[in-house]
Amino acid sequence: MKKNIFILALLVSISLCSQTIERTVIGSSGTTFSNANASLDFTIGELMVTTVSNGTTTLNQGFHQEVIILQLKLSPVVFLQGPLVTSGTVIMDDSLRSNGLLSTTSPYADSVTCEATVFDITGNNAIVDWVWISLRNKNDPTIVLASQSAFVQADGDIVGIDGTSALAFESPSDSYYIAVNHRNHIAVMSANTVALNTSTTTTIDLSDATASVFGGSNSVVDMGNGIFAMIAGDFDENGQIQNTDTNAVIQLLGISGYSNADIDMNGQVQNSDINSILNTNIGKGVQF
Ligand SMILES: [Ca+2]
Numbered sequence: 001m002k003k004n005i006f007i008l009a010l011l012v013s014i015s016l017c018s019q020t021i022e023r024t025v026i027g028s029s030g031t032t033f034s035n036a037n038a039s040l041d042f043t044i045g046e047l048m049v050t051t052v053s054n055g056t057t058t059l060n061q062g063f064h065q066e067v068i069i070l071q072l073k074l075s076p077v078v079f080l081q082g083p084l085v086t087s088g089t090v091i092m093d094d095s096l097r098s099n100g101l102l103s104t105t106s107p108y109a110d111s112v113t114c115e116a117t118v119f120d121i122t123g124n125n126a127i128v129d130w131v132w133i134s135l136r137n138k139n140d141p142t143i144v145l146a147s148q149s150a151f152v153q154a155d156g157d158i159v160g161i162d163g164t165s166a167l168a169f170e171s172p173s174d175s176y177y178i179a180v181n182h183r184n185h186i187a188v189m190s191a192n193t194v195a196l197n198t199s200t201t202t203t204i205d206l207s208d209a210t211a212s213v214f215g216g217s218n219s220v221v222d223m224g225n226g227i228f229a230m231i232a233g234d235f236d237e238n239g240q241i242q243n244t245d246t247n248a249v250i251q252l253l254g255i256s257g258y259s260n261a262d263i264d265m266n267g268q269v270q271n272s273d274i275n276s277i278l279n280t281n282i283g284k285g286v287q288f
């Protein structure tokens with residue numbers, strides 16, 4: 001009975017404290033041998049063993065445990081106004097990808113890298129650009145609990161850096177605000193907290209209504225067809241679209257490549273980036 005209570009306590013503590021479980025072993029006897037080149041751990045197994053599980057964690061008595069990593073899975077959806085441009089469009093332009101302008105290294109803080117073949121995908125699932133996803137505290141969304149680079153596809157799906165899979169976070173099963181940042185668009189965050197878990201992928205559509213995003217209609221631009229896109233034009237990434245953004249983009253007119261000044265993300269910095277998009281959004285800013 002004592003052992004069962006101990007195992008139960010261990011399971012509870014594992015499920016409460018962490019989703020990343022280190023190698024753990026419970027054995028009546030064992031030791032570690034090591035020299036300069038290697039280390040060997042062993043335990044003595046029991047004649048009768050029981051496998052205990054609480055649904056997410058499995059514990060085998062008396063033997064070394066496998067490393068078990070449980071990850072929250074989520075699939076956010078957003079549209080970027082820049083590459084969407086035309087009202088009513090439901091597919092974003094993937095010119096940065098098709099012109100070979102996307103780097104395999106993320107422009108965001110984790111500088112994560114992807115395989116170059118990720119950019120071979122065409123059609124609705126073509127990669128449009130890198131984005132930055134954050135899980136935020138359910139009681140105080142200014143507190144960022146976890147973040148990672150990801151990709152947004154032409155049809156709005158945000159996927160992991162393999163270009164196809166749902167996002168995975170090694171965070172506890174809980175409710176979070178979900179925020180999406182892009183290097184020259186105004187960030188959006190879910191209007192409400194979203195319960196995430198390790199067993200199913202949770203889809204969070206931040207493009208289907210003004211009510212889906214924190215700050216409502218001030219956070220997104222109505223593109224028609226029921227699509228509400230992230231607002232384009234924040235050249236300097238300060239969360240506000242201002243005359244300073246316009247003045248900076250003017251200085252870069254005529255260049256081509258991967259640039260925050262390329263507001264519609266067609267690979268070139270042109271007057272249309274300013275006149276058709278940026279200047280129409282002056283005064284807009286992040287709502288959280
Ligand atoms: Ca700005």
Ligand SMILES: [Ca+2]
Binds near residue numbers: 263265268269270273
């Ligand atoms: Ca452009």
